[in-house]
Amino acid sequence: MCTHDHDSLPAPDASLARRSVIAGAAALAGIGLLPASAAAAPAPVAGRPAAPGYHGNAQTPPPLVVEGGTIVDPVTGDAIEDGVVVLEGGRIEAVGDRASTRRAVAAVAGRATVVDATGRFVVPGLVDAHVHANALEDARLILSHGATTVRSGSSSFYQDVALASLPEWAPGLSPRMHAAGLFVSPELGDSVLADPALAPLAALSDGVHDPKDLAHLTKNNIKRGASVIKTRANPRAGLAEQDPLELVYDQEQLSAVVAAAKGAGVLCHAYSAEGIAGAVRAGVRSIEHGVYVDEATLADMAVRGTAFTPTLAGLASMADSANPVLAERGRAYTPVLQEAVRAAVAAGVDVIAGTDSFGTDVMPIGTEARSLANAGLSPLQALRAVTTTPARLLGVGRTVGRLVRGGVADVVLLDADPLADAAALERVSGVIAQGVVVRDDA
Template sequence: MSRYVKPSSIKGRVVVRDVTVVDPLDGRRTPGQDVVVEGSRIASVTATGAPVADAHLVEGRGRFLVPAYMDMHMHALNTPGDVDGTYALMLANGVVGFRQMSGNRALLKSRREGTLPRPTGAPALKATAGDLLTPLNASTVDGAVQAVREQHRDGADFVKAGMTTRETFLAALKEANRLGILLGGHLPADLDPREAARGGTWSIEHLGPGVTVFAAVSSKEGEVRASNATRKLPPIPKIKIPGADKLAMKLIKGMVTNPATSTSEREAHAYNLADGSYDQEKAEELAALFVEHTTWQCPTLIRVHTQQFGDSPEHTQDPRRRYMAPEELRAWDKSSKKFSKLPEATRDALHNHWAAQLRMTKTFADAGVPMVAGTDACGAAGIIPGFSLHDEFDYLAEAGLDPLTILRMTTTEPARFLGEEGAFGRVAPGMPADLVLLEEDPLEDHTALRKITGVMRDGSWWSRADLDAVLARIAAKPGAR
C-alpha cells in the first residue's frame, strides 16, 4: 500500500479511446486509435470503432498517447524503507521506471528475494549497481578487481565507478569486461575519456563529471589536464573498525548533496581554461569516437545546473520543495549556504561552464551519440523526484535538442540502453501497459510531456484528478527524499 497513492478502480480490461498514438521510434503520429489493455499488457492498437464489451473506458478525445517515462539515473532506493513519497511523485509525473545508481549487497539480496518495497503505483527497478567504487572498496587495483567480482557474484546489473583513479578505473573495467558485466559512471580526473571509450565503458554520467571530458575537447588539452585536480575524500580509516563504513558513507553523502561546494581555486581555473579553449572540431571527433564504441551518455543537466547554481532562487525557492521531507530540505539549505560562501571567481567559473555543457550536449546529439535522460534525484540538492525529469527535458531543449530526440531519451533509448530493445518504450501490442496521456503534441514542443491528463502504470489508470490528489497528499505530509 501507499500513504499517497490510492489503488485505481480502472484496471483489468481498459480501452483508451480515440487517441493519437505517438511512436518515438520513427516519430509517427497515428490519430483515431483505440488502445486496448488486458491486465498489464497492451492487447491491441486499432482504429477507433465500436465500444469494447466489459471494458473500462478512458476517453482520449484526440489527445496524444505516449509510452511512460524512464529516469536512467536515480538513487530512489538509497532509502529502501521509505520510498513511498518519491515513488508517488514519479507516478504523478509519468515516470514508471528507473536505474538505481547506488546499491549494496543488501539491496541486491532484497531484489533476488522479491522483498523490495512496492507501494501502489510504484515504478519498476530496471537496473541496479552494487556498492559504488570508491576508496572504501577500490583504493587499489586488487581492491577494484575484487569489488567487481563481488558485484558480479551478487547479481548487480552493472558496476558504477564513483571515486576512482585512472589505474583503478581501468583495472575494474578490464575485469568487468572479462566477466561480462557493464561498467560506467564517473570518469576520474586523470583518465582520458577516449581511453575509457576504447576500453568499453558503458556509460558516462554528468558529462564527466567535472572538467575531465572537456579537457579532451580543448585546444590546450595538456594544460587543462595538468590543472585538473583529483577530488579527494576526507580521511577514511585504513583499518576495519566497527561503524567505519557507515561513517565513511555519511561523509560521502555530505559531499554528494552538492559536490560543487568543495570546488577549489585550482578546479575553477581548470574550468575557465577548458571553456576558454573549447575546440568544436575536437568535440566532434570525441563524439564520433563515442558513436563508434557505443559509449552512452546520461547528461543529467538538471543535476549539473543545481550544482553549479547552488544558491540560485530558481532552486532554493522552488515551490515544489513542499513535497520534500523536512530533513532533506535542511540538508539542501545547508549546502546552498556553503555554496554561497565560495569565492565569487569560483562561482563565476561554475556558472560560465553551463554554456559549454549545453554545447557539448548538442554536439553529442547531432553526432548520434547514444544518450538517455536521467536526473540524479534522491540525495542531490534541489532535485525534486519526478518533476526533475521534466526539468531535464527543459534543459535538453535549451541545449538545442528537438522534441522527438527528448522523447526517445526517456522511452525507446532506455530500452536499447538496458539491452531490452523492443521490450518497452512504445505503444504497441505486447508492450507493458505503462502509458501517459497528454493534452498536446509532444513532437511539436517538449513541454507537452508535462501536460499530463492521466497515467497508466502496469495496467492501472490514474486520471489527472487522481494525480492531483496524490500531490495534495504529499504536500500535506511531505515525505519525498
C-alpha cells in the first residue's frame, strides 16, 4: 500500500546517516549481529562489483549441517522426515534423508556446525517481493523473519544497491537484494541528490513526466546497479491527501520506463483499473497492490506472464488507522483486493507475496502468506508465493526458493507444518542466510 511517502524524501538525519549503508559502511565491523566467522559468500545481485579495488578477498563461511527436521519441497509438496541439508561454500551440497546425504555429511565432518532441526520444518529461504530497506537495521529485521531474498520497492539514496553487495563480503548481514534504486516517480525531492547525473531533473517545474526524463532516471538507476525498476501508475492509498485512483503515468510514459529498463523487470504501483491496464500493456513485469484490476486485465496478465503482488496484509492494516480516510480505505479495499487475488489465481496469474515493509516497520513475510491463504490460496500455493513463484519472477528460480543441490545456502526453520496451515510461515524459529546462522531459537 506504500503508506510511506517517497515523493518528498528528506536527506538522512544524523542517526540514519550513522547506520545507513552508504554513510555507515564502517559500522560493519562492529555491528554485533553475526558470528566472527561471517565473512563472505555468493556474489551480489546488483550489476556492479562490490568494493572494486579492495585489497582483501571474500572468504566463505564454514560448512553447516541442518539435521533432524522435516524438509518441505514447495514444488512437489513432498516432505522428508528426519532430513538433512548440507551447506558448504555458500551453496547446498546435499539434501535428503540420512542415507542419501551420508557422504556429504562425512565430507564436512569436523569442520561443520550442526544445527538441530528436530521437531521443526525445514523450508528454503523465503522471498519478500516488495520491501523498502534503507539501512542495515531494516535489512536485519527483514532477515530475522525469514526473508533471505527480497526485491526492493525503491530506496531514497541507492541504499538498496549497496545492500545488494553485502552478501559477498558480510554474509548473514542482509538478504539477497534485487535493488530498484530510486522510485521512478514525478517528485523526487532530495533523492535528486543521490547522483549528480540527476541534477537536471531538479529543474523540472512539473516533475518527472516527459518520457525522455523518465528514461534518463531509469537508465541512471541501471547504471548505478539497480537490477529491477519501480514506477507507478497511481498515487498512494496510504496517504490520506492523495487519491489512489488518479492517473499519474499513462501507458506511453510507462512504456518509456520499460524500454529504458532494457530487460530489468519493472514493478508498477497501481490501484485503478485504468492504471493497471496501462501498466500491463506497457510491459511491466508485476503489478503492485492492484486493488481494482479487472477480469480483462487479469486475462492479459496471464498471457503476458505479468505477476501480481497484492501486499494484502499491509493494505488490510490500514483499517486500524487513526486517520478516518485511511481506515475507510482499508475497510473498503480489503474485500475487493481479496476477490482480486482469487480471480488472479483462477485466471492463472502468478500471485507473489510482498509486505511493503518500510524502514524498521517490518511485517513478517509469513503474515502476507497467511493473508493470501485467507483470501483463497491453499497452504501449498501460499508457500509457493513466498518461495518458487517470486524466485522465478526474479530470474533466480534455479537456485532460490527450493532446497536442491547447487541452490543457495538459505534455509528457514518453522515450528509448524506449512503444508497444513500457511500461518506456520509466521512461526519462524531459525534462519540461515548465505551459509550463516542468523537466528536459531531452539
